[in-house]
Amino acid sequence: MAKDKKKVEQITDMEVDFAQWYTDVCKKAELIDYSSVKGMFIYRPYGYAIWENIQKELDARFKELGHENVYLPVLIPESLLQKEKDHVEGFAPECAWVTMGGGEQLEERMCVRPTSETLFCEHYKNIIQSYRDLPKLYNQWCSVLRWEKTSRPFLRHREFLWQEGHTMHETADEARAETMQMLNVYADFLENILAMPVIKGRKTDKEKFNGAEETYTVECMMHDRKALQAGTSHYFGDGFARAFDITFTGRDNQLHHPHQTSWGVSTRMIGGIIMTHGDNNGLVLPPRIAPIQVIVLPIAQHKPGVVEAAQELIDRLKAIGVRVRGDFSENSPGWKFAEYEMKGVPLRIEIGPKDIEQGQCVAARRDSGEKITIPLGELEARVGELLDAVHDGLYAKAKANLMSNIYEAHSLEEAKAIQEEKGGFIKTMWCGDLECELAMKDKAGMSSRCIPFEQEHLGDVCPICGKPAKTMIYWGVAY
Amino acid sequence: MAKDKKKVEQITDMEVDFAQWYTDVCKKAELIDYSSVKGMFIYRPYGYAIWENIQKELDARFKELGHENVYLPVLIPESLLQKEKDHVEGFAPECAWVTMGGGEQLEERMCVRPTSETLFCEHYKNIIQSYRDLPKLYNQWCSVLRWEKTSRPFLRHREFLWQEGHTMHETADEARAETMQMLNVYADFLENILAMPVIKGRKTDKEKFNGAEETYTVECMMHDRKALQAGTSHYFGDGFARAFDITFTGRDNQLHHPHQTSWGVSTRMIGGIIMTHGDNNGLVLPPRIAPIQVIVLPIAQHKPGVVEAAQELIDRLKAIGVRVRGDFSENSPGWKFAEYEMKGVPLRIEIGPKDIEQGQCVAARRDSGEKITIPLGELEARVGELLDAVHDGLYAKAKANLMSNIYEAHSLEEAKAIQEEKGGFIKTMWCGDLECELAMKDKAGMSSRCIPFEQEHLGDVCPICGKPAKTMIYWGVAY
Secondary structure, eight states: OHHHHHHHHHOOOTTTOHHHHHHHHHHHTTSEEEOSSTTOEEEOHHHHHHHHHHHHHHHHHHHHTTOEEOBOOSEEEHHHHTTSHHHHHHHGGGOEEEEEETTEEEEEEEEEOSOOHHHHHHHHHHHOOBGGGOOEEEEEEEEEEOOOSSOBTTTBOSEEEEEEEEEEESSHHHHHHHHHHHHHHHHHHHHHTSOOOOEEEEOOTTTSOTTOSEEEEEEEEOTTSOEEEEEEEEEEETHHHHHTTOOEEOTTSSEEOOEEEEEEEETHHHHHHHHHHOBTTBOOOOTTTOSOSEEEEESSTTSTTHHHHHHHHHHHHHHTTOOEEEOOSSSOHHHHHHHHHHTTOSEEEEEOHHHHHTTEEEEEETTTOOEEEEEGGGHHHHHHHHHHHHHHHHHHHHHHHHHTTEEEOSSHHHHHHHHHHTOSEEEEEEOOOHHHHHHHHHHHOOEEEEEESSOOOOOSBOTTTOSBOOEEEEEEOBO | OHHHHHHHHHOOOTTTOHHHHHHHHHHHTTSEEEOSSTTOEEEOHHHHHHHHHHHHHHHHHHHHTTOEEOBOOSEEEHHHHTTSHHHHHHHGGGOEEEEEETTEEEEEEEEEOSOOHHHHHHHHHHHOOBGGGOOEEEEEEEEEEOOOSSOBTTTBOSEEEEEEEEEEESSHHHHHHHHHHHHHHHHHHHHHTSOOOOEEEEOOTTTSOTTOSEEEEEEEEOTTSOEEEEEEEEEEETHHHHHTTOOEEOTTSSEEOOEEEEEEEETHHHHHHHHHHOBTTBOOOOTTTOSOSEEEEESSTTSTTHHHHHHHHHHHHHHTTOOEEEOOSSSOHHHHHHHHHHTTOSEEEEEOHHHHHTTEEEEEETTTOOEEEEEGGGHHHHHHHHHHHHHHHHHHHHHHHHHTTEEEOSSHHHHHHHHHHTOSEEEEEEOOOHHHHHHHHHHHOOEEEEEESSOOOOOSBOTTTOSBOOEEEEEEOBO
């Protein structure tokens, strides 16, 4: 079969080599390309279109909650980066430095932003004077640079696209509420738009953001049972505000430091989509984010009336806002089937002379392969239902993968054995000490993923050191 | 009067000091702020929102014509930049160079992109093999760096936001048609969305883009009668394709070099909006791009029913897609009038107890100050008409400014005298020689703006050298 031949030629089976399967999908579905700049990638039209849809959805949610977009400089003077001690320690080793400009050596070198807390703080110092100026709810869409040693499409780039929210509040309570609100925006977006189930929780002190008091995370499980941190939301207290001397006159007429948050997601979410939903035929895109939601394919298109009938389907779907395209090229139907499967288009609709005779068309779901005959009169309603059904199907499958790969362990050895045999997330109790966290990393190769909001009582002691346990925690191997 | 007091305090009159008026408007309307990075500015929410509206309008036009968005790396290795001789000569002196990354000296320094022709060419070399791969119609939204010596909000930044289109075509004719099509997209956008009349034409060889065969431009006239180059579209021929060894197999089964274009507009258009439409009360925004199109102000808002009536106006306008806001703060009506005038909101609507009694509200146009009573039943229709009327009014005023400040000269001395006395655009015949262009710059302080598509015969000889004239040309002092 031509189709199977193509499939085998193009994409490595994920069971054979998951990493190669992933790279194949990124390249063959034309999401990304390598550039001559080591560790930096080219976002190709199909990959960038996914990001544009993510942006559109998230941006609307941010604005609905009162956030405003701004744009701050791409360069940060070294002295500014150094103002907050923990922050510079975390980021300085990964910085790319501009040392020359306009043919001259700069008096002070500047890093290409790895994140913009410092620039936002400097700006906030200028524009915040009174409690009346609060809250400030800013967001920025941009690229950031982190000079990583290794790279991987979408998951680890030296330059990647993201959004960074930075907010300032009158009280700690308000800032904490914002931190949690934005974590929930991410969780809701991942589950309801990207069909990616999440575990919400707090990062340990070891894993939190450099300079933050608290970091919260949404963790997802990939098809290979590894973890992907899909988004984080940080509460800073007034640490940066003190370091940057940001003050405001409060309702009590006294000077106070404002309380701060930041939160971000990046194009690594696209890596998450691929590794959550993809299969051996290629990409599988969640319908609410797919650049092409429906591909219409004419069958026996040289027969009279077929092209017109296909075009009519396209026009009708376009009219109700479906992202639809047709392929009227001379390629064979088999080639087209494989091509749009590989590209992860959620729904394929075929129409040929027999269908026209019978007043119908045939839809095929990308997630399940199921074929559904649709009477032409019911096209709009049925396509809407089917796109929702594909979303639900993808979510259910991913949720089942997550739930069936969470294991409980009561000793470090047991945790290690489960990880080696099955992978997945391993839940244990934990005393809260860094030593035990490091021991788990050293001996079982797992980092802490999060202290989940949904706690369970699995025992009284930390299985690593035997001291009293404070909390339940998830461990896993992460991207 | 409180309102006049505020006005005088905040914004310098443009007749007194146009440059200071401009800076005052940028700062006081909260479009922009200075950062600690010399020559780099902060796009504040109100300024960035204008850019977002520009992006939305242009992006839709680009996509409608088949263009796709991509994102390429922010860094360009020096060796890549050097591949096209004219290009590197033009840009190298303005580059900012990254020389260190991840704590180590880089083997090869990389510049932060000043423009991306070289990266696009490298990518196109990888993805273009056959005429079937053409045309490639890519666009990128990003920021670029140019290490300028002086800076000015929106007009000259060391970092600015822009879009850069880069396309590859099978034939020279097709590439030329694309070059012209995109120039026309810019002209149409400027006139019909930003209410800025343009003169379309071709740049002289001296003023064309480094590496281009031909550069086309849309030139606008600011309120102070200086010129602003608002957008450019370049035809490259196959020069870059040869330098980068990009080839494709043609319909004749032979290898060919594709033909290339690029085109761009930037946030300097926002500077153009300010200097075209602004007045001594502040910003005046063209309605189709204004972040707030209508501000609704309740009068005597403590009186029963006023807040509710104002809110109803807001809800009704929102429902038809108008970008509308209300101000229910405790500030005085006089303060509010001045504030939203300063911010350039095209239409103000007031409603108070008397208006409610009479079933009406009162609109005030920002461009003319004219007050219009609107029966509440006609709100939606009248507001739509008024927003169009403000657009038309702004365009007519700007067009009158342009047309009444174009002068004809028949000697260099005459051109110089007109420029010193009146400013504006000065049209002359021209022999086409660089020497005469340089003489005009040297002696009259004017650069060539463009060789307009709409030619007139003003005489037979070049007024500078006396040799036979080839063309009519516009001269002016430019931002």
